Amino acid sequence: MTAPSALAAGNAKTLSHLDWLEAEAIHIMREVAGQCSNPVLLFSGGKDSICMLRIAEKAFRPGKFPFPLMHIDTGHNYKEVVDFRDYRAAQLGERLIVRSVEDSMKRGTVVLKHEGESRNKHQSVTLLEAIEEFGFDCCIGGARRDEEKARAKERIMSFRDEFGQWDPKNQRPELWNLYNARSHKGENIRAFPISNWTEMDVWQYIEREGLELPSIYFAHKRPVVIRQGAIVPVNVPLATGELTNLPKAGEEIVELQVRFRTVGDISCTAPVESDADTLDKIVLETATTTITERGATRLDDQTSEASMEQRKKEGYF
């Protein structure tokens, strides 16, 4: 790990923007550790949660993290990302809990409308089941306010009732850096230490800290089809070796040079065309892109303008 970078130019008493964001995120994580009795950090192997792990190291080393890591696995995640998740947790020597949407399906608590339905939104059910199983009073997540309109008003400590519901009209006022993470039994808090980060900040931080990433964030060749204007990866191998996202009849498979800006359930994350195969090039590409992260790559948020808000009310992260 490197020592913190230089202070903001021209003013010895001000932190650079990345140092400020990092310091804020460390402070929020420590507030969770100090205020909550049984928190958990959600780690998917994606770029935002990779930043979160570095922040946790800076917050708590040389001690252990005062919380386990947890991933809600839809069973439809990119193998490279799932492998990275396990590798990184082992490298840190921290405990990783995995709970899967497929187990919820077996229990009958998740019922897909049809076999091909995206499991992304069903993660909420599995997450709530895991919260109950372990008695977690706070889930720390890597959501950012710049991702989507409904997140712009999200608190850093966001209160959820015993059904995991977010009520946008009943959120606690959040003033100064005095966070209120109190909850009664059964209720819980979602804490978002990198709320104030943008996609650009995330990439700059990854570059500055030299963080490792799953390979699919970098430009690579992959078979895809063009479906309603979006690049849809096809014939994606799961960890089991089974192929998913099979092309529909009549679709033409092409091989494109792509990378992922955001990574999630295979059925709803699309890559972008890119030749950025280094962090340097990704930072440059992020600076000059003309499409938002979710607009370009999240097929699930396009359904309706209010779709994220709706899912959050139902307990989604």
Add this chain to the structure above:
Amino acid sequence: MSAHQVERICHDNGLLRFFTCGSVDDGKSTLIGRLLYDTKAILADTLTAIERTSQKRGMGAVDLSLLTDGLQAEREQGITIDVAYRYFSTGTRKYIIADAPGHEQYTRNMVTAASTANLAIILIDARKGVLTQTRRHSKLASLVGIPHLVVAVNKMDLVDYSQEAYEKIKADYLEFAAKVGIDDVRFIPLSALNGDMIVERGDALSWYDGPTLLEILENAPAAHTEHDEPFRFPVQFVCRPQDSANPELHDYRGFMGRVESGTIKVGDAVTVLPNGRESTVKAIQIGGVDIDEAIHEQSVTLLLADEIDTSRGDMIVKSDEAPAVVKEIRATVCWLAENPLDRARTYLIRHTTRDSKAKLTAIEHRLDVNTLENLPADKLAMNDIAVVNFKLAQPLFVDPYKDNRATGAFIVIDESNNNTVGAGMIL
């Protein structure tokens, strides 16, 4: 942000948090939309979405205010009901905008937005001039200790860009500002709708030779204060990795927290409150890596030369600049909850990382935010602001809010539902 600007990121000019306030139709959302649009923070797909909505509503031009229209409920009501946060960057500086609604009943949102901001933009409609709401917003901003105020006279296009109209508003405002003790204030004429004097100067305001709004933002000090503040380090968490396999860590005792104000160096003499024990700083670390010095707003771990029993809620300060240790406080409180303050009840006060039970002992007076008069009061309802006294079960380590935002601020929590019901600033 252009590729060219990315290369200049080595000249990082830090991060500025500001907020905007104005009356309902002052064009606040349009101003924010314009800032985001002209600094290229709006990407094509977002723009397409708001173009579609603008057309659907039968508007000719793209309505930039739609960029900041957040939640479903608000879109239905056509108003902003809660503080929203927006981001943009110029390549040299990152900005966080707190977008606070201007409605009469939302004093609490303004106080919330102001609490983390270092600069406020107060919008005035050039046709209407200084209104009751302008005075209220300015008073609140100064009460919450915003060091820099920018008065933006908007909708200049609707008064034919008249310098006379602008100067009149400026004079009116200065007269009011002198009365309430606001001294650092700047003025700028602009048209958010047309983009004049936001990022581009435009052609219509040639008589104005001051900086554009973005230039003001780029040059405003990013730090909350420019003068030296005493060192304040509330302990958030104590790190004791005794069971680690590394024997060197057996005696490790790290006090984790954020430097809320001032600076600290290895070797400095410190005192731990409340027990008053003295020691010196043996090491300062981030993530187990040593650094020599930590500054305001940095999150670090302090190791002391002596073994002192310390836990969350304690505060480490420099021995020669200790704060007041008090069991009674006098403070300006903004009530945030629908349920009025109940004099018979015990509340929880959270100050830095420390909690104490608290009981109201007196309401000195209430501020009428419209007339700015102090009125007698015997209760506090939502959006009320009053000077009150609390009696505390535990001592707190405080500075007056005007001297130190971090150790002068507190929130009031209702333990029955854990809601944050009040925001306080120690006098």
